Structures are given as structure tokens and as C-alpha cells.
Amino acid sequence: MNSALGKFFIGVAVRIPLILWSLFVLYPLIWMFIGAFKSNGEIFASPWSIPESLHWSNFATAWTKYNIQTSFMNSLFVTLVGTLLCLVFAIPTSYAIERVKFRGSAVLFNVYLASMMIPMVLGWIPLFFILLHLNMLNNVWALSLIYAVTQIPFSIFILTSFMGSIPKELEEAAAIDGMSQYGVLLKIITPLTANGIITVSIMNSVTFWNEYFMALIFLQTKEKQTLGVTMDLMNQEAQYTNDWGALFAGLSISVIPVIIIYAIFQRRIMKGLTEGASKG
Amino acid sequence: MNLRNEQKRPLKNIGTAINIGFNLDGMQQPLHSLRIDFYTIFNKKKGDWMVQSKGRKYLFLLFCLLPTFLLFVVFTVYPMINGLYMSFFEWSGASGNKTFIGWDNYKELFSDPIIPKTIWHDYFLVVTKVIGIMILSLFFAVALTQLKIKEAPFYRIVFFFPNIMSVVVIGILWTFIYNPDLGLINSGLNKIGLGRLAKPWLGDTFWALPSLVLPSVWAGIGLFMLMLIGGILSVPKSLYEAADIDGASSWKQFWQITVPLVWPQIKTSILYIVITTLNGSFIIVQVMTEGGPNNATQVMGSYLYQKAFKEFNFGYGATIGVMILILSLVTVLLLQVFLKREKVDY
Incomplete structure (x- = not known):
């Protein structure tokens, strides 16, 4: 009886910080969504109030007046193209490193791995001029390619570990049937790595969707900007226009796709991160 | 982090992998021994029946590795090195007036x-x-x-x-x-x-x-x-x-x-x-x-x-x-x- 009571109190004591932190995480997000439906008057009256009627107009203002429509599409573009390009370049290299024996394979792997530890800030200045000379500044294709390249090392790191668990017999059988190595890569390895490819692609696309600084430097006109840059500009403008409702609506619009992805793939993301950690 | 791969691929073991995809013809070995040999490290002294596939193997390796590595060099390695180089110049971005100033930027850094x-x-x-x-x-x-x-x-x-x-x-x-x-x-x-x-x-x-x-x-x-x-x-x-x-x-x-x-x-x-x-x-x-x-x-x-x-x-x-x-x-x-x-x- 005594120990049961003790357990109950421990249960309560542990839950207090857990619940408090949940509130601390969730409240600003809920506040953001509620703010998106408030009129400016309501926002100024009290940050804690609930809107009397839903101001959908905030979303319309953000979407059309503040360029969010265009930048949403641009973000979608760089996210999808970047994720695809990254796979196109990372899968063959991962396969070669993991399954084809060649001199320097470990060195190459470690070069990619080490580059994940190196700050890229220094590289951005020359990159800016490379793009300038190639006439690729303010170009969403170029930005997608650069995004893809920045995530190649990480993708190789994850994909090799997934490919390592594919039984070699499958490749052998295909080879005996006369399939070329290109065929093995495309028709055997790639489909069997689907789990790894999906995991990597989720991580990469979330990174690309959220990326801000390279977009700020490499994209220059309103028509090409991605969501991060647009939101930042909108925030700076709102200091003068006080159009907070539209700002909250804009923030909500840029978070909603991430929430959808998270809702669908939550289990996979959690599993990938906890298991990846224990492999260490 | 990279322990897994180091264990799997110690540097000294690098050799040539057998690639039966390309040289099944003329091979006399029974299938079970083939399995053992497949992807094992091939010692060049032992035989040469797989040598003919070497060219194709390297072509495949190039196909897999080269485009990725080139992009990596152009967009990651080169900018870093070039950034290092740029730190010795006074430059406002316009193409003409890039002047070499040695360690001056670093001196400025220490007095900033x-x-x-x-x-x-x-x-x-x-x-x-x-x-x-x-x-x-x-x-x-x-x-x-x-x-x-x-x-x-x-x-x-x-x-x-x-x-x-x-x-x-x-x-x-x-x-x-x-x-x-x-x-x-x-x-x-x-x-x-x-x-x-x-x-x-x-x-x-x-x-x-x-x-x-x-x-x-x-x-x-x-x-x-x-x-x-x-x-x-x-x-x-x-x-x-x-x-x-x-x-x-x-x-x-x-x-x-x-x-x-x-x-x-x-x-x-x-x-x-x-x-x-x-x-x-x-x-x-x-x-x-x-x-x-x-x-x-x-x-x-x-x-x-x-x-x-x-x-x-x-x-x-x-x-x-x-x-x-x-x-x-x-x-x-x-x-x-x-x-x-x-x-x-x-």
C-alpha cells in the first residue's frame, strides 16, 4: 500500500514537468494559429483573448498581398527538386561505397562524413560569385541544386547504412540472371532501399522547406523568394504596418505543410532518430 | 559514428571485387563456390579470369561516383578553399578592383x-x-x-x-x-x-x-x-x-x-x-x-x-x-x- 502510494506520487511528480513543457511547447503554436484568426484590434487588446469571429481575411491578405502565394510555390519547387536531385546523386555513390570494393572507398566515405562537421558559412561568399559568373543567381533551379549538394553527405551516411542490410544474395541472383550492375542498382538496390530513401527524403525536404540563409543570399527578387525570406521581410514590414493578423496567418501557412508531413511520417521520423542514435 | 564502415572496409583489404555480372562466360566454377567468391576480395596473383571486367567495373564506379563528387567539389570544397584565398584580398565585389592585401584583413580582425x-x-x-x-x-x-x-x-x-x-x-x-x-x-x-x-x-x-x-x-x-x-x-x-x-x-x-x-x-x-x-x-x-x-x-x-x-x-x-x-x-x-x-x- 505504502509503495503503491509512493509510486503514485512519483508518477505525479514526474508528470508535472512533462505537462508544463508540453504546454510551453504547444501554447506558442496554438497562440500563433489563434492569432491568425484575430482582427488587429483583438491582437492589440490582449494576447490571451480568443477571437470573437474568425478573420479568414488574414489568410487572404497574407496569400495575395504579401507575396506568399508565389513564395509558397517557390518553396515547394526547391523542396521537391532539391530532394529528387539529392537522391539522384546520393544513391549511386552510396551503393558504390557500400557494395563495390574499390581503392579509396573508406577515404571517400570519410571525406563526405567530415564535410558534415565543417561550417559552410565561409563557402557562401565564393558560392555567391560562382553563381554570379554562371548567371545562376536568383534562379530556383540553381538553389535546388545547391540544396541537394549540401545534403549529399548526410544522405550518403544514412543510405549506406540502409543498403548494408540488404542481403547480398539478391544482387548475386540478379547478376547470375545476366543483369548489369546498372540494372542491379536501379531495379534491385533502389527499391529495396525504399525505407532509407523515404527517411532521407523526409529529413531533406523538411530542411529545404525551412532553409533561409542561402535563399536570402542567392535569391534576389520577390518573384523568386522562398517562404523563409518572405516571412522574414513580412515580419520586418509588420513592425511598421502593424498587420500582425496577416503575419500570424503567414506563419501558419508556412507551418501547415510541415505539420502534415509530421502527422503522416511521425512514427518513421521517431524510429529513425532513436534507432540511428543507438547505432551511434 | 563511422566505426561501422571502418570495420567493414579496412584500408589494407582493398582489392578488386569479383564481378560475375560481366564474366559468367567461360567460368567453370560451380554455383556454390561462386557465392563465396562473389564480392570477396580478389587477389591479383591468384588468377586473371575477372580482369576483363575491370574496365567495365571502373566505368560503373565512375558513373556512380564522379558526378556526385564533381558537384561536391564545385559547390562545397572549392568555395571553402576560395573563401580562404579571398580572405587575403580587399574586394567590394566588382570584378576589377580586387587587390591583394596579404594579412591586412587578419590584422583588422584582431583590432576590430x-x-x-x-x-x-x-x-x-x-x-x-x-x-x-x-x-x-x-x-x-x-x-x-x-x-x-x-x-x-x-x-x-x-x-x-x-x-x-x-x-x-x-x-x-x-x-x-x-x-x-x-x-x-x-x-x-x-x-x-x-x-x-x-x-x-x-x-x-x-x-x-x-x-x-x-x-x-x-x-x-x-x-x-x-x-x-x-x-x-x-x-x-x-x-x-x-x-x-x-x-x-x-x-x-x-x-x-x-x-x-x-x-x-x-x-x-x-x-x-x-x-x-x-x-x-x-x-x-x-x-x-x-x-x-x-x-x-x-x-x-x-x-x-x-x-x-x-x-x-x-x-x-x-x-x-x-x-x-x-x-x-x-x-x-x-x-x-x-x-x-x-x-x-x-
Whole structure:
């Protein structure tokens, strides 16, 4: 009886910080969504109030007046193209490193791995001029390619570990049937790595969707900007226009796709991160 | 991290892999021996029946490796080297007037009164973030694994969510939370009668920098909590059971079993926080304060951006970039040494 009571109190004591932190995480997000439906008057009256009627107009203002429509599409573009390009370049290299024996394979792997530890800030200045000379500044294709390249090392790191668990017999059988190595890569390895490819692609696309600084430097006109840059500009403008409702609506619009992805793939993301950690 | 691959591919074992896809014809071996030989390392002295495939094999390797590596060199390696080179020039970006000035940028770096501030600010963020994130995420990881909490998945899902939000959104949201008139913090303080503590958080030269820590911790806990959970789950249950029988308290179990066995994950987490802070703290700074007020939150990266892309002093910007590179490499190396512990196996 005594120990049961003790357990109950421990249960309560542990839950207090857990619940408090949940509130601390969730409240600003809920506040953001509620703010998106408030009129400016309501926002100024009290940050804690609930809107009397839903101001959908905030979303319309953000979407059309503040360029969010265009930048949403641009973000979608760089996210999808970047994720695809990254796979196109990372899968063959991962396969070669993991399954084809060649001199320097470990060195190459470690070069990619080490580059994940190196700050890229220094590289951005020359990159800016490379793009300038190639006439690729303010170009969403170029930005997608650069995004893809920045995530190649990480993708190789994850994909090799997934490919390592594919039984070699499958490749052998295909080879005996006369399939070329290109065929093995495309028709055997790639489909069997689907789990790894999906995991990597989720991580990469979330990174690309959220990326801000390279977009700020490499994209220059309103028509090409991605969501991060647009939101930042909108925030700076709102200091003068006080159009907070539209700002909250804009923030909500840029978070909603991430929430959808998270809702669908939550289990996979959690599993990938906890298991990846224990492999260490 | 890379242990797995080093074990699998020791450098001295590199040889030629047999590739039966291309040279089945003329082969006399029965299938079972073929299996053994497939992808095993081939010693050139033993025979030459696979030599003919070498060309094709290298062609395949080129196909797999070359385009990726070229892109990696052009967009990652070359810019870094070129950045190093640029730090010796005075350059405003226009093509003609690039002048070599030797170490002048570095001399300017050492006499620039803002540089020590930016370094101090960066390391302030590093230390406070490591302490805040590690204590909280370790506590949550232990609570969610060791104690039987039915709704644990809910907490995991909630705590991790801010990790996948964009820093811009987090920054704007928190700028608003700190807003002196409309924000949650000041109005909350007023509500509970502590109105005298209310202040323009991000506009205050003393409070602006500490105010940046909270959003980073808020957004950072989840990832590290998950990594630590992964570590704790891989600790054999029997260890805790044995400790229970011996009558060891939970607190003792935590220090004697959990911490030593989860140390690799703790170390990785700390290193990761340090690297991402030194290389990425300027994003939240840029969004929330742009380095202000009066450089009170200026960090190395935001100062680089200001010098290079706002004042068009690209050479000096590159010099700051070199400083960031050197400082983060040195910090990581030092940490590797300090965080080294004897590997524990029970």
C-alpha cells in the first residue's frame, strides 16, 4: 500500500514537468494559429483573448498581398527538386561505397562524413560569385541544386547504412540472371532501399522547406523568394504596418505543410532518430 | 559514428571485387563456390579470369561516383578553399578592383572591437544551450523510458515538433512572444503581479542575448531527447534489474548505469549542439535582432553577413568565415578530448 502510494506520487511528480513543457511547447503554436484568426484590434487588446469571429481575411491578405502565394510555390519547387536531385546523386555513390570494393572507398566515405562537421558559412561568399559568373543567381533551379549538394553527405551516411542490410544474395541472383550492375542498382538496390530513401527524403525536404540563409543570399527578387525570406521581410514590414493578423496567418501557412508531413511520417521520423542514435 | 564502415572496409583489404555480372562466360566454377567468391576480395596473383571486367567495373564506379563528387567539389570544397584565398584580398565585389592585401584583413580582425564581442556571444549561446538542452532532454529521456508513463508517445511527439519548424518561423514567433506591448511574456508578468519585471526583452542590451537562448532550447530539446532515448533503450534491462535487487536507488542507477552507458549519445549530442550553434546561431539572430541592439547580440555569422553582403566588404567577410571555421574545428577537437571516456561494458 505504502509503495503503491509512493509510486503514485512519483508518477505525479514526474508528470508535472512533462505537462508544463508540453504546454510551453504547444501554447506558442496554438497562440500563433489563434492569432491568425484575430482582427488587429483583438491582437492589440490582449494576447490571451480568443477571437470573437474568425478573420479568414488574414489568410487572404497574407496569400495575395504579401507575396506568399508565389513564395509558397517557390518553396515547394526547391523542396521537391532539391530532394529528387539529392537522391539522384546520393544513391549511386552510396551503393558504390557500400557494395563495390574499390581503392579509396573508406577515404571517400570519410571525406563526405567530415564535410558534415565543417561550417559552410565561409563557402557562401565564393558560392555567391560562382553563381554570379554562371548567371545562376536568383534562379530556383540553381538553389535546388545547391540544396541537394549540401545534403549529399548526410544522405550518403544514412543510405549506406540502409543498403548494408540488404542481403547480398539478391544482387548475386540478379547478376547470375545476366543483369548489369546498372540494372542491379536501379531495379534491385533502389527499391529495396525504399525505407532509407523515404527517411532521407523526409529529413531533406523538411530542411529545404525551412532553409533561409542561402535563399536570402542567392535569391534576389520577390518573384523568386522562398517562404523563409518572405516571412522574414513580412515580419520586418509588420513592425511598421502593424498587420500582425496577416503575419500570424503567414506563419501558419508556412507551418501547415510541415505539420502534415509530421502527422503522416511521425512514427518513421521517431524510429529513425532513436534507432540511428543507438547505432551511434 | 563511422566505426561501422571502418570495420567493414579496412584500408589494407582493398582489392578488386569479383564481378560475375560481366564474366559468367567461360567460368567453370560451380554455383556454390561462386557465392563465396562473389564480392570477396580478389587477389591479383591468384588468377586473371575477372580482369576483363575491370574496365567495365571502373566505368560503373565512375558513373556512380564522379558526378556526385564533381558537384561536391564545385559547390562545397572549392568555395571553402576560395573563401580562404579571398580572405587575403580587399574586394567590394566588382570584378576589377580586387587587390591583394596579404594579412591586412587578419590584422583588422584582431583590432576590430566587435569581433571579441561576437566570439563571446557565440560561446555564451553554446554554453547556455548545451547546459539547458542537455539537462532537460536527459531528464525527459529518462522519465519517458524508465518510468512507466502511458502517455509517453504524446510527449515525444509534442516535444519533437519544434525541431522541424523553420528557424525563421521560430524566430518570428518568439520575437512576438517577447514583444513589449503585445507579447505573452510581458502580459503574463503583468497578470501574475510581476509587472515591474516586464521589459523590452530584445531591445535591452543586457537581456537581448539571454532572450535568444530560450527559443533555441524550446526548439532543440526534442531531437536530443530522441537520441538519448535511443541510447537508453539500448541499455540491457537486466542491468537495472540487477541494480534493483542490490537495492541501488534510482538516482544511483542513473549515475552508475545510464550516464556511462549512454555516454556516446551524450557526447554526440553535445558536439552536435556546439557545431550547430557555432555554424548556425546567426540565423535566429538575423531573424530576431539582426545583431542589435548596438551589437549586443551580434554573433560571428551575422557579422560576416553584415560585412560581406551589406557593406560589400567580401574579403573581410571571408576572413570572419575563416575565423568561424578555425574556432569551430578547434572547439570540436578540444571537446572530443575532454569528453573522451573509457568505453564502459558491463
